[in-house]
Structure formats: structure tokens, C-alpha cells
Amino acid sequence: MTTIAVTGHMDITESTVPLVEEALRTLLREHQAGELTGVTCLARGSDTLFAEAVVEAGGGLVVILPSRDYQQAKVKPDHAPAFKRLAGIADVVTMPYDTANRDAYEAANGELLKRADRLVAVWDGMPSTGKGGTADTVEQARQAGLPVDVVWPTGAERGA
Template identity: 30%
Template sequence: MSQAIIHIGVSGHQQLGNEATYHFVKQQFSKLIREHQEQGKQVVLYSALALGADQLFVRTALELSVAVEVVIPCEQYESIFTEPADRENYHRLLSLCQDIHYLPSKECSDDAYLFAGQWIADHSDLMVLAWNGQPAKGRSGTGDIANYARSIHRPFVHLHTGKHVVTMCGGVSLREREQKSISPKRDFITSEKVIYQGKTIHVNQYQLQMPDGRIVVRDIVERPESVLVLPVSTDNIVMLIEEYDLGAGVWQLTLPGGKLENPSESDSVFEQAQQELRQEIGYKAGRLEKLLTSYSHPGYVSHKVHFLVAYDLEWSPLEGDTNEEIRVHTYTLQEALALTYDDLRCDPEAALALWLYTGKSRNEKKLL
């Protein structure tokens, strides 16, 4: 009868702190490995051999006759070990390992290290993390690996490097990939029907068959594509409109805009933007620039929004909709940003556009 194999992936801080923490991590990891060995399991360890916790895990595993397989995140990985003693120790441990998995990244970067951590989680039955329980200080930190393990339902043992306590997250079991959570996707749709048709919106009811055979029903509000425009004058003076929001029952600051009449045409976004500007604030733009295209409330609404910025404004009004009661307000950018902090004052898309424009302007100034 073949021996059961459990693959254990490890990750942790490069700086474990004091000697007491070092002994805590080593003792608890040794205990975990022995428990699996006493159950008759063959343990295989996955590690990226980074400084600190990774190498401590590997040394401990080798002492207990555990097979170690190393995951190399990038081509020039050994170059990150800048001290001669660290590089020598890396090569020594590497030579003692059973197998080496070379990942495709050429550059050594946070993205490469994150991918390596995710690869380890994907191929492991159980993860062990030597971690202080705080968010990662940068991409690919141990906190990111914990989040990823949780997202794929990979059980992990948390060796808390600050409190010196052990927590089991998700329960110990061999991986069962088919039981991963899968959200409903358009690919799973088997039928759809319109259950409400209005002038501006309609509601589609979708029936989906999930990979496990379950039937799921979802109602999605479908809205036409729309454009919203942030008008910016000289010295970062912005113009917002105030309209009565019938749905919320309040007056709110928002942006000129409306639905696209011909979304399939390439110039329709900019043409519609000019029309909405002239109707709602009385100005046309000498120049329009894209700020962002995004989906609004994508969980239950299908609605694509194009955000533009209008510059070089010139008076050129068109007659507006008789059912629209619009008040035009002029603010400095700082005044408008301050209004986004007032409860229920700005609609969220106007607030988003203001902050996106501010961030874009600041970044461009840094580049000049």
C-alpha cells in the first residue's frame, strides 16, 4: 500500500525578531511535521528559500528527513542574496533539496515573489505561515499569501510571530480542488428573459448551470452605456451640476452626462459628451480627454460608464430637456473635493471623477 503524501507549503517574514520567536516557530513547525509523520504520511515541503522563516522551515524539515522542493521565483533569484554568507547558505540548502521548480519570471520583482507564493499555495495541501497577523507592507508579503490561501480555501497554520500562538485556519484536509467556491459567470448562462422593460432600464433574469450541476437564478438590471464629464476651467475651477435625485429623494451634486445614443459608433462618446455639456451647463469643450471607463455596481447592474474631462470651455448652449431641473455650480477643485466628504452631498460617480482627476493631475506634475 502506497504511503499517503501531504504537500506543505511555507511562507513567512524574513525578519522573525528575537530568539524566542525563532524557537517558537521552529518548535511548532517540528511538532506539526512529526504529527503527520506519526500518521504514516510522507511530508513534502514547498519553499522559495527566502531568508528568515523560509530557510528556518527548510532546515527544520531536512533535520526531520522531509523531502524539500524549492520554488525559484525568477531567473536571477540568487542575486537577491547580496551578502556572501547568505548566498553560500542559499546554495548549500538548494543542493540538499529533492527538486527545483523554476517559475517563468525573468525579473525579480514583487509580482514574481507573489506568483511564487501563490504557486506554492496552489500546489500544497496545507500552508504554514510564520506571520505577525498584520497586512502586508508591500505586494507579496506574508499577509498577501494568507489572503490568497483563504481565497482558494487552502487550510493554513498561522504561527503568530508576535503573540506566539498557533491558529488553524480552514481545517486540516487534503486539497479538494473541485470544491473551490465558483461565482456565477456569463459562460454558465443557459437561458435569459426580460422580466421588466422600462424606458431607461430593463431587468433580465438569467438561469445559470454551475459546474457542479446546481441551477442558479440571477436578476440583473441592464442600463445603456453612459458618459459623464468633469468640466475644468482655468486654475482648476470645476463645474458641477445639482439635480434632484428621485430615487434617493435628495438634491445631489453630480456631473453633466447621459446615455449614449449610438454606443457602437467610435466617436459617439465624445459627441454625446459635447451635447450633454451644451445642454446641461451651456458650454462646449475645446478639448476632451478620457479619464476612465468602468462598470457601475457590477454585482447586480450591467452599466458601463465613460468618464471624460472637458477643457477649454466656451459658451455655446443648447436647449435642455424640459423635465430636467439643473443648477450649475462653480467650485475650486479643493472646494469640490471637500464636498465629497459631506454625507449624501455628491453622487459617488462625481466624487470618483473628482478624485481621479486630482490624482492624475498630481502624477502629471511629478513627471514634468
């Protein structure tokens, strides 16, 4: 059994989505169906694309919610259908925070890493703009000795 966590950008462009989807499918192909668990916070963008690829590969999902209010406070209406569908087939773990804030996100990232054998980072390689971003999670994983697979296909871009 392999457990892979994800971190990544939420603001990838529409034209980047299929590039990342294919890169994630390729990365996950080496794992046997039933032998893979994906761990995600199920944020829009990279997290959700990863969750879809894990399910497509026959793997199971663990969703780490940063706070009790995360779904109501942070999941936007256009992302809600995918969030609900994927969370509905996952083991859901909610961190002990009432509100989604920086501390809750950092704790959720820590929980992701604690559960993982490796990390997939859908990341452009740039430093984080705030504490707890993708670059910080990659650094924490590397410090913990977790292997990190960076996915940023040629032509990938972030939105404004």
C-alpha cells in the same frame, strides 16, 4: 503524502528564531518521514527555518525560485550557505521571470499554493506592507480553501 507550503516573515529577530524552530518542529512531528514535502521560496528567515525543519523531519523539499536571477540578486552572503545547501537537496523550480520583482514574487507565491495541501504561515497577523507579502499569501490560501496553520509563538518579534 502531505505537501505543505510556507510563507512568513524574513525579518524575525534572533531571539525569535529558536521559538519558531521549535513551533515548526512540533507542527511537523505529526507527519511520517518520507510522507512530507515542504514547498518554499527559501528566503531568509521563516522560509529557511521551515525548510530545515522539513529536512530534519525526513521530508523532501521543493524550492520555488521567483526568477532566474534570484540567487545572484537577492540571496545575501550570510544566507548563501544555507540557501545553497538546501537548494542542493531540493527539486528546484524557477519561475519564468528574468529578474526578481513583485510580479515574480506573486507568481512564486501562486505556485507555492498550487502545489500545497496546506500552508504554514510564520506570521504576526498584521496586514502586508506591500502586495505579495505574508498576509496576502495567507488570504489567497484561505480563498482557495487551503488550511492555514499560523505559527507565531509567544514572545516572537520582528526586527526593525
